[in-house]
Structures are given as structure tokens and as C-alpha cells.
Amino acid sequence: xxxxxxxxxxxxxxxxxxxxxxxxxxxxxxxxxxxxxxxxxxxxxxxxxxxxxxxxxxxxxxxxxxxxxxxxxxxxxxxxxxxxxxxxxxxxxxxxxxxxxxxxxxxxxxxxxxxxxxxxxxxxxxxxxxxxxxxxxxxxxxxxxxxxxxxxxxxxxxxxxxxxxxxxxxxxxxxxxxxxxxxxxxxxxxxxxxxxxxxxxxxxxxxxxxxxxxxxxxxxxxxxxxxxxxxxxxxxxxxxxxxxxxxxxxxxxxxxxxxxxxxxxxxxxxxxxxxxxxxxxxxxxxxxxxxxxxxxxxxxxxxxxxxxxxxxxxxxxxxxxxxxxxxxxxxxxxxxxxxxxxxxxxxxxxxxxxxxxxxxxxxxxxxxxxxxxxxxxxxxxxxxxxxxxxxxxxxxxxxxxxxxxxxxxxxxxxxx
Amino acid sequence: xxxxxxxxxxxxxxxxxxxxxxxxxxxxxxxxxxxxxxxxxxxxxxxxxxxxxxxxxxxxxxxxxxxxxxxxxxxxxxxxxxxxxxxxxxxxxxxxxxxxxxxxxxxxxxxxxxxxxxxxxxxxxxxxxxxxxxxxxxxxxxxxxxxxxxxxxxxxxxxxxxxxxxxxxxxxxxxxxxxxxxxxxxxxxxxxxxxxxxxxxxxxxxxxxxxxxxxxxxxxxxxxxxxxxxxxxxxxxxxxxxxxxxxxxxxxxxxxxxxxxxxxxxxxxxxxxxxxxxxxxxxxxxxxxxxxxxxxxxxxxxxxxxxxxxxxxxxxxxxxxxxxxxxxxxxxxxxxxxxxxxxxxxxxxxxxxxxxxxxxxxxxxxxxxxxxxxxxxxxxxxxxxxxxxxxxxxxxxxxxxxxxxxxxxxxxxxxxxxxxxx
Numbered sequence: 070x071x072x073x074x075x076x077x078x079x080x081x082x083x084x085x086x087x088x089x090x091x092x093x094x095x096x097x098x099x100x101x102x103x104x105x106x107x108x109x110x111x112x113x114x115x116x117x118x119x120x121x122x123x124x125x126x127x128x129x130x131x132x133x134x135x136x137x138x139x140x141x142x143x144x145x146x147x148x149x150x151x152x153x154x155x156x157x158x159x160x161x162x163x164x165x166x167x168x169x170x171x172x173x174x175x176x177x178x179x180x181x182x183x184x185x186x187x188x189x190x191x192x193x194x195x196x197x198x199x200x201x202x203x204x205x206x207x208x209x210x211x212x213x214x215x216x217x218x219x220x221x222x223x224x225x226x227x228x229x230x231x232x233x234x235x236x237x238x239x240x241x242x243x244x245x246x247x248x249x250x251x252x253x254x255x256x257x258x259x260x261x262x263x264x265x266x267x268x269x270x271x272x273x274x275x276x277x278x279x280x281x282x283x284x285x286x287x288x289x290x291x292x293x294x295x296x297x298x299x300x301x302x303x304x305x306x307x308x309x310x311x312x313x314x315x316x317x318x319x320x321x322x323x324x325x326x327x328x329x330x331x332x333x334x335x336x337x338x339x340x341x342x343x344x345x346x347x348x349x350x351x352x353x354x355x356x357x358x359x360x361x362x363x364x365x366x367x368x369x370x371x372x373x374x375x376x377x378x379x380x381x382x383x384x385x386x387x388x389x390x391x392x393x394x395x396x397x398x399x400x401x402x403x404x405x406x407x408x409x410x411x412x413x414x415x416x417x418x419x420x421x422x423x424x425x426x427x428x429x430x431x432x433x434x435x436x437x438x439x440x441x442x443x444x445x446x447x448x449x450x451x452x453x454x455x456x457x458x459x460x461x462x463x464x465x466x467x468x469x470x471x472x473x474x475x476x477x478x479x480x481x482x483x484x485x
Numbered sequence: 486x487x488x489x490x491x492x493x494x495x496x497x498x499x500x501x502x503x504x505x506x507x508x509x510x511x512x513x514x515x516x517x518x519x520x521x522x523x524x525x526x527x528x529x530x531x532x533x534x535x536x537x538x539x540x541x542x543x544x545x546x547x548x549x550x551x552x553x554x555x556x557x558x559x560x561x562x563x564x565x566x567x568x569x570x571x572x573x574x575x576x577x578x579x580x581x582x583x584x585x586x587x588x589x590x591x592x593x594x595x596x597x598x599x600x601x602x603x604x605x606x607x608x609x610x611x612x613x614x615x616x617x618x619x620x621x622x623x624x625x626x627x628x629x630x631x632x633x634x635x636x637x638x639x640x641x642x643x644x645x646x647x648x649x650x651x652x653x654x655x656x657x658x659x660x661x662x663x664x665x666x667x668x669x670x671x672x673x674x675x676x677x678x679x680x681x682x683x684x685x686x687x688x689x690x691x692x693x694x695x696x697x698x699x700x701x702x703x704x705x706x707x708x709x710x711x712x713x714x715x716x717x718x719x720x721x722x723x724x725x726x727x728x729x730x731x732x733x734x735x736x737x738x739x740x741x742x743x744x745x746x747x748x749x750x751x752x753x754x755x756x757x758x759x760x761x762x763x764x765x766x767x768x769x770x771x772x773x774x775x776x777x778x779x780x781x782x783x784x785x786x787x788x789x790x791x792x793x794x795x796x797x798x799x800x801x802x803x804x805x806x807x808x809x810x811x812x813x814x815x816x817x818x819x820x821x822x823x824x825x826x827x828x829x830x831x832x833x834x835x836x837x838x839x840x841x842x843x844x845x846x847x848x849x850x851x852x853x854x855x856x857x858x859x860x861x862x863x864x865x866x867x868x869x870x871x872x873x874x875x876x877x878x879x880x881x882x883x884x885x886x887x888x889x890x891x892x893x894x895x896x897x898x899x900x901x902x903x904x905x906x907x
Contacts, residue, residue: 114614142760173754173772181651182629190613193603193688197610201529201691208692210760210890213593214630214651219891222755228769231755231893232659235594235630235651243648250666274606274617275599278625334672336583337638337647349644352583413629468625469635471647 074317077482078249079326081319082161082312083422084153086264088124088305088409093156096419097426101453105408105437107288107303114270119284120277122291123268124305124410142207143220144185145306149264150217151224153310157260158225161312162324176229176256177221179310180236180244180263180414181214182467186272188212193271221260221310229256234414237467238374239335241308241417242475246333248313257318263414264308276304279468280341281378292407294375295382295442302377305406308415309422316481325480328425331460332361332476340470343376347384347391349472350374350464354392361476363460365393368400368476370433370456372420372463373448375404376411385464386444401433401456403449408437417465421475424461428479431457490668491737492745492899494573494730496565496679497842499829500536500723503545504568509846512854513875517828519721520706524685532699534706535685536723536830540564551640556598556627557683559636561726561835562589566637566677573730574742575675582644586673588664589634589649589728590656590680592834592889595627597686602627637677637728645673654794654889655753656680657727657837658897662751664731674733680838681726690722696761698798708858710831712795712824713802713870715863720796723830727838729845746848749882750781750898761890763800767808770886770894774812777896783882785813788820788898790853790878792840792885793870795824796831801888806866808886808894821878823871827857837887841897844883848901852877 083093089106090096099106110116110123126149131140134152143151154177158164163175189212195203210216214235222231230251234240241263248261267276276282283301285291292303316326334356338349358365371393374385390397405423406416427433433454442448463475495505501518502508511518519536527533538561542552545564552560570577577585602624606615626632634649646667650660657680664678693699700719702709711717737744754776756769778785791813794805810817825843832839847853852875859872882900887893 117614118617172757176755182631184630189599189688190603190615192692193600194607194610194613196688196691197604197607199610201687201694204688204691204695206695208688209696209698212596212692213653213890215592215653215889215891215893216760218652219755219760219893222757222892223759226757228755228757228772230753231652231891232663232753233651235591235649237629237631237635240631240648243646247663250670270613270615271599271603271606272628274615274620275624275628277617277620278623278628335646335648337587337635337644339639340632340635352644467631469629469631470638471631471635 076253077316078252078313078330079316079319080311080328080425081314081324082157084156085309085422086126086129086149086153087307087419088126091129100405100423100434101432103435103437107410112268115273118273120273121286122288122303125268126307142211143216144188144211145266146185146264147217147220149308151221153264154221154260157310157312163312172226172228174229174257175227176231176251176259177218177227178232178244178248178259178261179218180234180240182236182413183265183267183272184214185212185216186267187269190269190271236414237469237471238413238416239465239467239471239473241414242465242473243335249330252313252315258312258314260310261313262308262310262418265413265415266306267304267413268306281376281468289438292377293439294377294404295444295448296439297443299377299379299382303410305410305412307412309418328428329478329482331478331482332357335471335473337470343378343381343384346466346472347388350385350388351391353472353474357474357476363476365396367460368462369458370427370461371400371402372424373402373404374464374466386446398445399447401449401454402446403433404436405434407439417463420463424463424477428458428461431455488669489734490665490748491732491734492729492748492845493732493737493742494569495842495845496568497727497839498538498540498561498565499725499839500538503540511828512825512843515855515857515873517707517857519710519830525687530690531694531701533703534709534721536721537685538724554623555636556595558591558681559633562633562637562681563640565679565726565728569728569730575730577641580675582642584645584674585643586645586667586676587634587638587643587647588660588676588678589637590660590834591630591633591651591682592653592656593682593684593689594630596689597683598627600686600688641677652889652893653891654833655837655887655893655895656834658887658895659753661838661841661897665748665751668731668733674736676731677728678731679728680835682833682835683724684833685722685724710797710827711858712797712827712856713866714859715861717797719798720831723832725832725835725839727842745845746899746901747903749900750777752776752780753893753895756892756894758892763804765803765807767804767811770808770888771811773894773896777898781898786816787882788813788884789880790847790883791820791822792844793822793824794886794888795826803865806868817868821853821869821871823854823856825854840885844885844899847883848880848899851880
């Protein structure tokens with residue numbers, strides 16, 4: 070008996086709610102033009118805090134995107150997730166599971182690093198300001214990290230494997246890999262990704278302890294990785310969801326495979342141990358390339374983690390060189406997140422979206438606000454660069470010590 | 486060749502049972518650890534009872550720095566992790582660190598610490614524009630739950646995939662299931678897996694009060710957690726943590742390790758129905774059990790014991806009874822099924838891992854832990870719930886199921902002697 074053909078995880082739909090665009094079209098336009106939307110924080114109750122610059126999602130109207138009954142019981146991070154999931158599934162032409170596809174064959178995987186902080190702060194205020202009887206019925210389902218996965222599963226009728234990786238930044242890639250593996254094991258489609266809403270007053274106070282946070286108040290100078298002026302990172306909100314589907318199932322539906330999730334690996338080298346992340350990130354890259362059956366020279370673009378902390382930037386530049394050899398100094402590297410900020414778990418998911426779009430458009434987006442690179446990297450700055458992109462490598466590291474690498478191939482891989 | 490996954494070490498911090506021997510003693514004796522809340526003044530709450538751990542981090546082997554820096558739920562995981570690693574006899578310093586993974590679950594993570602600091606920075610709920618100058622050190626560690634797996638990985642020198650799983654009340658089962666996939670599919674040879682939560686704080690108690698999910702039986706806390714009993718009136722909040730050392734079977738054999746059992750199957754599905762509600766049919770949990778049996782290549786008739794979610798809410802116990810009957814058919818009536826939540830309460834994300842450890846111990850002792858406080862049958866719950874006293878029984882394959890807010894339905898199977906029935 071011959072083995073059945075290997076099931077492959079493909080990207081068939083994209084949904085974005087980002088600081089620089091709340092549709093895939095707007096996101097790509099801003100991203101490839103290198104627009105920076107970093108700005109002073111304007112969210113209520115945050116003006117007095119020392120964290121002055123962030124990437125806010127300002128053109129998103131939750132009530133236009135999500136029904137009232139879901140809005141009242143969820144936090145902003147879940148509003149983003151529901152809207153992004155809708156867009157991804159529409160893009161993939163996938164309807165409600167219980168009216169279309171078999172419900173057990175469609176699942177949801179999200180990564181969450183900060184949970185429903187704004188909602189939680191409101192309920193804490195009721196509890197401590199007025200009394201326990203004032204805590205509402207939705208607190209038990211709005212604040213916790215599983216809220217977005219659960220609500221999307223209910224709203225879309227998806228009964229397949231549902232999961233939540235509660236992770237640092239690298240978890241965004243781990244969630245996509247988790248989805249890809251579920252698809253490889255037998256699920257037809259997983260809507261997967263991450264969204265974050267960490268720009269509420271108390272959530273921002275919690276982040277002040279991150280020593281990697283940029284103290285600079287000028288939005289154009291606050292987040293400049295790989296330069297002499299690197300002074301930390303700028304946080305952001307928003308994120309993206311992707312429809313990750315079995316390539317054969319997509320073919321049967323007549324839906325184009327936009328990219329294949331070809332390889333992934335994750336390692337751990339300790340929270341804020343940035344020098345050690347060189348070895349960890351290189352190991353993750355080697356693992357992801359091996360799983361993808363991809364030689365280093367095949368990588369056409371690297372979406373860098375680009376933390377903006379000098380020793381972390383150095384470690385990343387060296388990791389790319391360690392893992393890709395001489396090709397590491399020639400391959401175009403980009404970090405479009407310098408124009409939007411780092412939306413924690415969602416940051417590498419937005420990079421994955423940008424990677425898919427870069428492959429489709431033959432255009433590598435630039436790294437806004439960044440000039441005069443002080444590392445041995447071909448960082449794309451200024452304008453987008455025309456290039457044939459067949460393979461993209463997306464990198465992410467988290468503040469708690471995770472390193473993750475994802476290899477994407479343009480279109481279908483190994484199709485008959 | 487299929488890689489198989491062995492359980493070679495266990496550790497647990499549970500109410501009334503810190504360390505595996507004390508924990509099993511509590512379960513085998515059918516004693517309950519539920520009591521009136523002592524951690525804070527619960528006046529004004531509807532449910533003022535909980536299963537609290539009498540836990541001293543330094544006595545449990547943590548150093549002063551760990552105790553000062555780590556939230557209580559992380560302390561539980563470190564203590565349970567130390568016990569599990571010691572129990573397994575593995576020399577982690579001699580392992581390839583890139584092949585050692587960590588997979589830990591938590592439902593609410595650092596919520597207790599977040600609440601404590603919130604009270605300071607908001608001047609007891611007066612201000613939306615909170616005063617950051619009053620925040621205590623290391624607050625960022627409570628902000629993100631990935632601190633859990635990260636801290637445990639740092640302690641044990643793991644450099645492979647390190648994951649925190651947070652699927653509400655199935656987090657513990659899902660973290661163990663994720664670990665199974667990680668080792669089985671070759672991304673690691675060893676995985677430190679489990680879960681931890683310390684949710685006994687005003688905000689968490691109040692939010693479950695608001696939906697009347699927790700028991701208001703404040704006058705009789707020792708008998709308040711009554712899974713499957715007709716007089717059940719909600720779950721009793723708990724806390725704790727449990728950790729297992731999981732190893733690729735040949736890896737364990739090569740170093741001559743004691744193998745408790747194999748982790749043989751896992752599956753999870755969503756009910757896509759309601760964030761907190763459950764149907765009376767249990768279709769999705771049944772599907773998870775069937776898929777876990779497929780994974781383990783077992784028939785339902787091979788299951789010798791069902792470790793129930795058994796939270797003691799009206800809807801859960803009915804839902805779960807229906808699910809087990811749907812999945813196991815008539816065999817369900819011949820299979821003992823018990824809920825240890827009757828004794829140790831419901832520690833949200835942690836309990837799944839604590840229950841997996843209870844299953845490992847049940848296999849080791851060839852005995853089924855009881856459902857304490859079970860007295861009056863409910864006509865809708867008509868299985869053998871092992872009332873009040875543990876029971877000796879020949880056990881080879883056991884099933885642990887869980888159900889959580891968000892619609893998660895998960896199942897894990899452990900097998901002592903792997904003779905596949907199909």
C-alpha cells in the first residue's frame with residue numbers, strides 16, 4: 070500500500086486589523102510605501118504615562134464589524150480577532166462551518182500575550198470601586214486568553230481543534246505552525262493568527278517593566294533597529310488572522326493557494342538573554358529550513374524580528390549569518406514593523422501577511438524610520454524593492470525568551 | 486516508525502496534597518480539601534469557599550529569589566516540576582538541551598498578582614488613569630502568561646520548543662496533549678508538561694459569582710463540591726499545579742527509566758455553542774473521546790476508568806454523562822467514572838494536569854479514586870460514579886476528559902501495557 074500524499078498547509082485567506090490599515094489592501098499600501106504610523110498614545114487615561122509612543126489602530130469601528138451581542142461580552146483584542154477572522158474567511162470564500170463545511174473539520178488557533186486588559190480593568194474598577202455585586206457576567210469570558218478562539222469558534226460554527234498559545238511575541242508564529250500541524254494531521258481548515266490590544270492604562274503600566282521598551286518620545290526616532298540609534302521597541306495593537314487550509318481541499322474548492330506553510334521550528338534561550346538568542350534563533354532557522362526542505366540560498370527575503378535593542382539586533386544579524394552562511398549577507402532583510410510598532414504575538418503574524426503579499430506582488434516592503442545600518446545585513450530601507458520572492462523566512466523572538474522561524478513558499482508546493 | 490511517549494516522572498501541588506504521595510493519600514482516603522476562604526476576606530461574595538493549598542515555597546524547595554520573584558502559580562509549577570524531574574531520575578544536564586521542550590497550561594495566569602497591583606495603582610478602583618509610580622517590581626512578569634513556561638524552562642535548562650497553552654479549563658489537558666504531539670512528531674525527546682493556576686482572588690471569585698457557576702454552600706464547605714450528586718449547586722474554586730516528565734519511549738528505556746505508563750491518545754474539539762453553556766447531548770466531547778481513542782488505536786471497550794471533568798455544576802455533569810455514554814456506548818455503564826474535584830476543587834487551567842497525574846497514580850496503584858460527597862443520585866446522571874470510597878480495580882487504559890469556557894472539549898488517554906485492540 071502506498072502512503073497517502075502528504076497533507077500540506079496552505080494560506081488561502083488573509084484578514085488584517087493593523088495600525089497602518091484595517092483591510093489587507095490598506096495594510097499593503099501603507100506597508101509597501103513604507104509609511105510610519107507611530108504616534109503619541111491617545112487612548113483614554115494613558116496620556117500621563119511615561120510610555121508615549123505606540124502604534125494605535127485608529128480607523129476601526131467595532132460596531133461596524135461585529136454584532137452587538139458579541140461586542141458587549143468581549144474586549145477590544147477579541148473585536149480585532151473577530152473582524153480579522155471574518156476578513157480571512159471571506160477572502161478564502163469559507164462560510165459558516167455548520168452550513169458549509171463539516172463543522173469538525175474547521176478549527177481556530179490564536180496566540181495571546183496580553184488578554185482582554187481594557188475590559189478587565191473596567192471590571193476591576195467596578196469590584197474595587199463599588200463592590201463585588203457590580204462585576205458583570207462577561208468578566209469570566211472576556212479577560213482570559215482563550216476569549217478570541219472561543220468567540221470565533223462560536224460565531225463561525227467551527228467545531229474542529231481549537232487552541233490558544235499564550236505566548237510572547239514568537240507565539241504568533243507558533244500559532245500558525247500549530248494550525249499547520251493540525252491541518253497536516255487531518256483538519257481541513259484552521260483560522261489562525263493573533264491580535265492584541267495592550268494599550269489600556271493598566272496594561273501599559275504592566276509593560277513599563279520591560280527594559281526593552283523605548284523611552285524616546287519622538288515617533289520618528291523611537292524604534293530604529295539595526296542602527297546606532299537603536300533604543301528599544303514601540304508597542305502596538307491590532308493583528309491578523311489567516312485561513313490555513315489543506316492544499317488539496319483548497320484545490321477542490323477552486324480556491325487559489327497563496328502560500329504554503331513549509332517549515333517551522335522554535336527554541337528557547339531565556340528571557341532577555343539577547344546574546345544567547347543568536348544561537349537559539351540560528352537553531353530555529355536551521356530547523357525550519359530543514360522541515361521545509363529548503364537550502365539557505367533559496368531564501369529570497371527575511372522578515373526580521375528587529376527588536377531595536379543593540380545586543381538583540383547584533384544577535385539577530387549574526388544568527389542570520391550563522392544559519393544562512395554567505396547568503397545571509399546578500400539576502401534582502403526587512404522589518405516593516407518599524408512603521409507600526411510591535412503588537413506582541415500579532416507582530417510576526419502581520420509579518421507573515423506581509424511576506425505572502427510580498428511574494429504575490431514581487432515587492433519587498435521597506436523598514437520605515439530606519440537608515441544607516443550598523444550591521445552586516447542588506448536591510449531594505451527607503452523604498453520597496455522589486456524582487457522575485459518564492460521563499461520567505463519570518464523570524465520572531467519574544468521578551469520571555471522564545472525564538473521562532475517560519476518558512477513560507479509562494480503558491481502550492483509539491484502539487485501533482 | 487511511530488514514536489511513543491512515556492510518563493517517567495510526576496509532581497503535584499494540590500489542596501490537601503502537596504507531593505504525589507500526599508496527593509494520592511488524600512484521593513484514596515476520599516478526603517476533601519475544600520474550606521472557607523482564608524486568603525482574603527470574602528464577605529459580600531456569594532461563594533466564600535475554596536480548596537486552598539497550604540503551600541510554603543521555601544519548604545517546597547524554591548530558593549528565596551524564586552519565591553520573591555515568581556507569582557504563586559509559577560511557584561506551584563516550579564515545585565511540581567522539581568518533584569517530577571527528581572522522580573523521573575533524568576539527568577537534564579546530560580541531555581541535548583535543544584531536544585528538551587516545555588508545555589505548560591494556565592487559564593488565568595498572573596491574574597491574582599495583576600489584581601493586587603491594580604488595587605495599588607488605581608487607589609482601590611478610584612482611577613481609570615492609574616498611577617504607575619505605585620506599581621511593584623516585576624509586574625510585567627504577571628502581564629504575560631508565557632512567564633510560566635519561560636520560568637520553568639530556565640530552571641531546567643530546556644532549549645527546545647517552550648509553550649504556554651491557555652484554553653481555559655482544558656489548559657492542563659491541552660498542554661499535555663500538545664506535549665504528546667511535540668514528542669511523538671519528533672520536535673523533542675523530553676517534554677516537561679503540565680499546568681498551574683492560583684485563581685483564588687476577589688476578581689476571579691466575583692466573576693464566577695456573577696454567572697452563579699460556583700457553589701454558595703458556605704455553611705458546609707467540606708461537602709460543597711458534589712459532582713454528579715442531585716444536590717450539586719456549582720463548582721468549588723481550587724488552585725494548584727501538576728507536572729509530568731514525558732519522554733520518547735526508547736529514550737526512557739535507553740536510560741533504564743521507570744515508565745509509569747504511556748500517554749497514548751489526545752484530541753480536542755470546540756462546541757461552537759456558547760462560551761459558558763453546554764448542550765445536554767455532549768456531542769463534541771464524545772467526538773473528542775472517539776478521536777483520542779483513534780489516536781491511541783483503542784476501542785472504547787478498552788477504557789477501564791474515566792476521570793471526569795465532573796465540576797459539579799448542573800449542566801456539566803449531565804453534559805459529560807451524555808458524552809461518555811455516546812462515546813463508550815453500553816461499556817460506559819460498566820466503567821467507573823469519578824471526579825476528584827469533589828476533593829481538590831476546580832483549579833481552572835491546572836486541574837486537567839492534576840487529573841492526568843491522578844490517572845497516572847490510579848494506574849500505578851491499580852485503584853480508582855472516588856467521588857467524595859456523592860449521596861443522592863440524579864436521574865440524568867446514571868453511571869457508576871464511585872461514591873465516597875476508592876476502589877481497587879485492574880486498570881490498563883484510563884481516560885481523562887475536560888470541558889472549558891470557550892467551548893473547549895478535550896480528552897487524554899493513558900495506557901499501562903500497550904496492546905492495541907485494533
